[in-house]
Every structure is written in structure tokens, then in C-alpha cells.
Amino acid sequence: MSHDGRLLRAIVLGVVGLGLIAPIVFGLWQTGRAAFGVLPALGQDVASLEPWRDLAALPGFGTSLRLTLVTGLGSTLLSLLLATGFCAAVHARINPSAGARLLTPFLAIPHAAMAVGLAFVLAPSGWIARALAPVAGWDRPPDIPLVNDGWGIALMIGLMVKEVPFLLLVILSALSQIPVARQMAAGRALGYGRGIVWIKIIMPQVWPLIRLPVWVVLAYALSVVDMAIILGPSNPPTLAVAVTRWFSDPNPAMILPASAGAIFQAGIVVLGVGLLVLGEAVGKVIGRWWLRRGGRGLSAEPGLWVTSAGVMVLMSVGVLAMLSLVVWSLAWRWSFPQVLPETWSLKPWMGAQDRWMRALANTLVLAGATVALSLALAIAWLEGEDSAPRARAPWAEALIYLPLLIPQIGFLFGLNIGFLHLGLSGSIWAVVWAQALFVFPYVMIALSDPWRALDPRMIRAAAALGAGRGRRLWAIKLPVLIRPIMTAAAIGVAVSVAQYLPTLFMGAGRIATLTTEAVTLSSGSDRRVTGVYATLQAALPLVAYLAAFLIPAIVHRNRRDLSGTSAT
Amino acid sequence: MSLDLDAISICAADGTALFQPVTLHVPAGKVVTVMGPSGVGKSTFLDAIGGHLKPGFCLSGKVLLNGRDVTTLPAEARRIGLMFQDALLFPHLSVGDNLAFGLPPGLRGRLQRRTAVETALDQAGLAGLYDRDPATLSGGQRARAALMRTLLAEPAALLLDEPFSKLDAGLRGDMRRFTFDHVKSRAVPALMVTHDPDDATAAGGPIVALAGLVQP
16 A cells, blocks of 8 residues: 555656646746846857846836836735735624635636726726716716826736735635634733734734735736736836737847846745745734733724725725626627617627637637646645655645746746747647646645545545545545535636636747637727627636536535535 | 454654553454553554554554454455444445445345345344435434444454444443444454443453553
């Protein structure tokens, strides 16, 4: 038994190492070489700092850098503040599983689709302006640049609409591991106000549990491309968008400063995470000093209610954005101050039928292949862990987070060089591989806790009845864990559908998915066609989540311990 | 049938032994009770005999079933049944299918297998409950179903890990009688760990104390 375990474990570690970690290291290495002037394909093989000088001299570089820092750090810190305040205000009042269900649509919808919807809502001719038009007396869209604004405010709103629900989910799940109600009672009995107990007692316990997800949010916000193209300032754009543009510049010499920019982008993320670590250390010292003074403090209630209101506004805007996708895709005549279209039509759907069907087919194939691959690998990993003679390897688990923390732009170009050598670039398999780098970590994170929470005695009982490894896996573990497995698959589908850069780079522009089409069309003129793609893009993950909810409920409809939400 | 332990001792990851080596003989149809202070490693002791020892522990000594050394066999090949304080019926299978899971594959034919399960359900006072969701059974019904599932696998020995501690006081006596009667009638050697002296009295067999090692 232990030999099988060791073999399975070795295979899984090999696949993860060669398939997941090696491409990232290789990609970073190749990009890094190009950043220092070494790119044999262009006949450049002398190391120099020239690309960095070129990068700094590129028009708009300074502004791009400022925009990236402001939108990335700003949206993350604001999201964290809002989510924490909201949880503090309403935690005692909400049922965690119902809350998680309410958040699902916000988590499922890809960033690009949400961005398209927000652009529809926030634009001068969008829903908010239309609603205000009768009051403000506008008969033409007002001349206020609310989308693509030079400050990046629309981009920050977009990021926050996506990140606040994610942080809420993470904080709620962390809170479920802490006896909040009892600690709150103990704190209040000592004379501390509710808000102060939250800050001094609850949050310090929550932070270690949400630290890593916050890092992931920050890394994402600092290097997001698709949402920044749709909502962010366009000239100059944020650094990640600028780097993407330089990589696809018709002049191949631009690849060198673009690579320097990509490495610089990775450096910004390291710096951002470093700032969080520093902030945590400083916060610890100040927090202890503050705590020891024993001040019962002023009530923090007003602050809590302001953050809660902020969350509610953000979520409402998000709901409007999702609705607007569907409305636009069905609109025909819709002149300015009208709140709803004057005539409806299926023509946007019929007109682009061939094109969206092809994009939908590609998206489905990619999602199916990446999720199947990632799920198989995750299950093999966890099963190997169960039967291996040694306990789990924390270093290997830490590596899983690597693709989520390193900006995609930092290694995708270099990785594509490798794929070109292998003759893979532009094929669907190259895109499957590149997407799996990001799908696998989420699938693994979603599946590992429920898997490890399975009562080991139940597995021992099966073994004592004579069931070998295979039977224990297929007849006990997988059916009992069907709900978390389906949930992990749904998360995987959402992640795969949302991928923009890996599809663009590895597909060499030849593999069109709903996401790449939506981003391309978003800068164009016809909102109705954009609406079609964004609607499909948003619907696909939702359907996956729905299936993840329904299938276990149907399969285990007569099994009380598994049909409810308690099994996950 | 008999179960013999020959100088069994277990050491933790840091190399320290959990208790003094145990040598004992369990004849067929008899229950030997192992008692010891909590934390001494009673459950780990049963894990080792059943082949479920967690990674990190090491085992010395021998486990003999009918004179055959099974120490190096994996759990599923030992034919040593296991009962816990929780029934641990598989939540995704019906009560009957839980029992069928234990039935050896050697028994062929859908009808024969179904009959074997129905007979066992009947013996346990669970007649007609084949299709029931295990979550809807009472505590006593669940415990009896778990015992029948274990016995259907035709174990060569039985390990009982505080099997009655979660039952109501009223049910406990019934369940003890039910369990020990089956042990006797099927002539299986059984080893029980418990900290309830009443369990030991009811079992009627020899009592072995698991002695912890004096910590320096």
C-alpha cells in the first residue's frame, strides 16, 4: 500500500513540478533574459540595461506606474476595509451558507463580463445617467467621462465589485472557525464596545486565515489586464495594459522594453505584498500597545454602518451591471434618456450567430479540458497524500499559490517562447496548458479542505471491510465528496472562462473565446453585440454553479447527511 | 480462530514508546478487554492491530491471526473487523447497501447477496429497512446496522473501540448483549478497548491494563 502511495505521490509531484512550476520558472527566465537585452530570435545576444532605459523613456510610463499603484493598492485596501466592516456589522445576523449563496453570482461572473456591464451602467449614456436624466434635465448623454476616466476610478469600482464579495466569502469562512459570539460576549462584558471587540479581538484572529487570499487579490488588482482595458484609462493605461500593448506592437524591437516592463510588473507585486507584510508587522506592534492601554474606545458603530452602506451600493451596482448585459443583448432601439429599450430584438443574437457559437465552442472545450485535468490532478494529489507513508508537504502546497501571485504578464510571453520551440504555440493544447496553471490552484484550494475533513475512521471502516485503495476511492470518497468536487469543478469553469491573457498569448490570437471576443468588442461601437458575448460569458459559470448545486442534491436526494449544505 | 499479539509496542514520531509491550491471546468467541488511562494510546493500539496506523508511528511485535503473521498486510487484506463509538455508516449508501458493502465478493448472484443482507437486517431487528437513509435511523439501529455490516464481511477477528460509549444508558445494555452474543455465536476473537468498567464486566473475559511508560 505504501509503495503505491509513494508512486502516486511521486507522479503527482512530477506532474505539478514539470507541468506547473517549470513553465512559470521558464517563462520568467525567458522574459527576464529579454528584459536584459538577450533575445536570440531577434539577433540580440548581448546583455545590457538598454531595455530598462527604453522602458523608462516610453511615453506615459510614469503615469502608467502611478495608475497601477493607485488602482491596485487602493482597490484592495478599500475592498478589505468594506468587507471587514460589513462582516462586523452583519455577521451575527446572517446565515453563512445563505450568505455564500447570495455571493455566488458575483464570484462566478468573469471580470471582463462584469467590466462590460459596469461600462454599460456607469457610462455617460448608461443606466445611472438615464435614471438621473429627468431630474438633471439632460436630453443628451452628459459630458462626464465616468468610464475610462483618467484617475482609474471606474477601474477601482470594477475591481471592488469583484473583490469585495470574494473577501466577504473568505472572511465569513474564517469567522466560522472562531467562536465569535462567545468572544464578543466576553469582550462586551469587560466593557468594550462591539466595534472595538471586533478590531481588538476578532480581526487579529481572522487576519492569519485571510492573509494569503488578500495577497492574491492585491497581486490580481496590480496586474489585471482585461478589466483595465474595458474600464481603465486608455492613454496612458495601467502598466499591465501598456506592457500587453508593447508586446503586441508591430515593431518586434518593442519586445525588449515590454519584457523589462513585465519583470517590473512582477517586482511591483512583490513590493505590494512586501508592503502588506510590513503593514502587518507595524500593525502588530501598534495594536499591542493600543490593546494594553485598555481603552474601551468610542463606539465604532457609525464606521461599520458606512462600510455596510458602501458594500450594499457596490453590490447593487454589480447587480445592475449583470442585468444590463442581458438587456443590451436584447435591445434594438434604445435612445438616450429612455430607461428601457423602445424595441427589443433577437437580432444581436442571430446576426453574430456563427461567430459567438465558435467562441462558445472554444470556451466550452477549454473549460472542459482544463477542469477535467485539474480535477484529476487534485484528486490524485489528495489521494496520494492519504496513502503515502509520510504526511503532506507544505512546501508543495505553497507552490500551488505561485501562479496566483506572479503576474500573468510576467511569464506568459517567456512561456510562449518555450511553446514556440515545442511547436505548441497557437494550438488549443497550449491554451489548455496555460489556463490549467490558473485553474488547478483554485480547484485544489476548493477541494483540499473538504477532502481532508472527511472522517478518517470512515475510510478505515471501509478498509476493515476488505475494500482496497481503489474501492475506497471510487465507492466511498468520491461519492461522499461529490458536492465539494462539483463545487471545485464549477470554480474551475469560472476561472477558465475568465482567462484572457493566457488565451491571447498562447493562442497566438487564433483561439477566440467568449472572453477575448468580449474584450475586443468592448472598445467597439455596438453594445448589443458586446452584450451577447458578455451575457454568454457570465452565464457559463453560473450554469456550472447551478449544476454543482443541483447534481449532488439530485444524486443524494434521499440522503439527509449529504443533500444539505452541511456536507461541504 | 484466535488472535494473538506478540510483544506489540508502538512508538511515536519522536521515537518514544507509547506503552509497555503487550502480549496477549484472544481465543475464539471470547472478548478480551484492554483498559488504560485516557491518552495512553488505546485507539492507536487498535489501529496498529487493524493495519490503520497513521504515518509517523512505528510498530514492533507481531499480530497473528490463527497463527498466521498479518503484521505487514494492508488493512483490507487482514480480515480484522472494526467497530467505533460512532456507527460510521457510509452516508451516501442506503442501510442495505451499507451491509452489502461488507459482504465478501465471493458470494455470487444478485438474489443471494440480497437475501444475505435481508437476513442480517432481520437478525438486527432492522427488517424492511433496506432502502432507508442511514441518517434517519435511531442511535441503536445505527449501531446494530454497523455491527451487522462488520460481521457480514466474515472477519477473522473483531476490534471494538469504545463501542458503547455514545449510546444512551438504556440502550447500552441491549447493545452489549447483542454484540457479545454475536461474538460468541460466530466464535470470533474480539478485542475491546474501553474506559467503562461496566463494559469489561459485561464482556466477561480477561482484562488487560495498558500501562503507560513513566515519563522521565
